Amino acid sequence: MALFRSLICALALLAATGSIYAQDSSADLAKKLSNPIASLISVPFQFNHDHGYGPLDGDKSALNIQPVVPISLNEDWNLISRTILPVVWQDDIAGPSGSQFGLGDTVQSFFLSPAKPTESGIVWGAGPVFLIPTATDDLLGGEKWGAGPTVVALKQDGPWTYGVLANHIWSFSGNDDRNDISNTFLQPFLSYTTPDAWTFGLNTESTYDWKAKEWSVPINLTISKLVKIDDQPISLTAGVRYWATAPDNGPEGLGVRLGLTFLFPK
Numbered sequence: 001m002a003l004f005r006s007l008i009c010a011l012a013l014l015a016a017t018g019s020i021y022a023q024d025s026s027a028d029l030a031k032k033l034s035n036p037i038a039s040l041i042s043v044p045f046q047f048n049h050d051h052g053y054g055p056l057d058g059d060k061s062a063l064n065i066q067p068v069v070p071i072s073l074n075e076d077w078n079l080i081s082r083t084i085l086p087v088v089w090q091d092d093i094a095g096p097s098g099s100q101f102g103l104g105d106t107v108q109s110f111f112l113s114p115a116k117p118t119e120s121g122i123v124w125g126a127g128p129v130f131l132i133p134t135a136t137d138d139l140l141g142g143e144k145w146g147a148g149p150t151v152v153a154l155k156q157d158g159p160w161t162y163g164v165l166a167n168h169i170w171s172f173s174g175n176d177d178r179n180d181i182s183n184t185f186l187q188p189f190l191s192y193t194t195p196d197a198w199t200f201g202l203n204t205e206s207t208y209d210w211k212a213k214e215w216s217v218p219i220n221l222t223i224s225k226l227v228k229i230d231d232q233p234i235s236l237t238a239g240v241r242y243w244a245t246a247p248d249n250g251p252e253g254l255g256v257r258l259g260l261t262f263l264f265p266k
Contacts, residue, residue: 102136
């Protein structure tokens with residue numbers, strides 16, 4: 001119940017702040033946030049809480065720090081850096097394993113993307129993705145270095161944004177006593193942005209572990225509101241996630257997602 005009270009409070013905050021600033025420019029910024037490789041510097045702080053890990057139904061909370069930094073290479077091409085650095089708290093996720101708190105492993109992606117959409121309106125980008133073993137506890141990460149390809153393609157049609165982001169990571173170095181990594185990540189996404197800068201989003205963040213032959217499929221439903229406070233654009237997000245499929249050790253059921261994103265338009 002505490003998770004749902006948090007969600008209700010977050011939605012109330014969205015409604016309360018919705019009148020601070022709502023203009024066409026805010027709607028444009030909100031739509032750019034739906035584009036993972038938009039030419040827009042943003043610093044999202046995304047909080048996720050999930051339950052049902054292992055035989056003791058352990059809990060896991062993660063604050064993902066996810067800066068996105070576009071770099072203009074020339075008139076035709078951009079390079080977009082996307083980083084995911086998790087700060088994790090977890091308890092009994094592997095039986096009576098106790099509590100851990102600290103950094104998880106970092107996922108760093110680089111997308112080379114055309115500065116303009118194609119004639120059909122498709123925005124795309126491709127490049128490498130790296131797994132960096134930054135975890136501060138052996139139960140918070142895989143202790144492996146990894147790399148692979150990543151790609152994103154999307155289209156923005158009126159208020160709608162739809163597309164898919166994907167990558168695959170193979171481990172190539174690290175602790176020999178830990179399992180090798182071969183994971184495919186698929187994130188199809190769909191969102192609708194209103195003229196007053198509300199965004200309703202639906203996506204999955206599915207991972208297939210080729211070593212364990214297991215799927216993890218959380219389905220996320222979110223509501224976001226872009227506001228401006230002292231001319232600083234901020235996006236506030238609240239949502240729920242349902243675990244359609246997960247490994248035998250969890251998680252399961254419903255989880256909560258909350259977010260705060262700082263935007264720095266050019």
